[in-house]
Amino acid sequence: MFSIQHARQAMSLPHRGGITVSQVQEAIKMIGERFTVCACAVASYDPRYDKEDEVLIAGMTIIKSVVATVTSSRV
Numbered sequence: 001m002f003s004i005q006h007a008r009q010a011m012s013l014p015h016r017g018g019i020t021v022s023q024v025q026e027a028i029k030m031i032g033e034r035f036t037v038c039a040c041a042v043a044s045y046d047p048r049y050d051k052e053d054e055v056l057i058a059g060m061t062i063i064k065s066v067v068a069t070v071t072s073s074r075v
Contacts, residue, residue, distance in 0.1 A: 024062050037066060
């Protein structure tokens with residue numbers, strides 16, 4: 001779950017003390033350094049709660065991090 005400070009009212013279930021986008025990006029990087037990343041999934045997204053596209057942008061940022069990790073491991 002994303003941190004309530006970062007997702008505000010953009011999610012139906014924001015969580016106090018939840019993970020930030022930068023923490024997810026760092027975790028992806030660390031995982032990519034140790035393992036071959038071959039899949040990624042977005043568990044849920046509800047645009048009704050994301051009036052300013054905060055979660056959409058966060059999700060796309062995270063997906064781009066996964067793609068960069070996969071791409072860099074193939075070089």
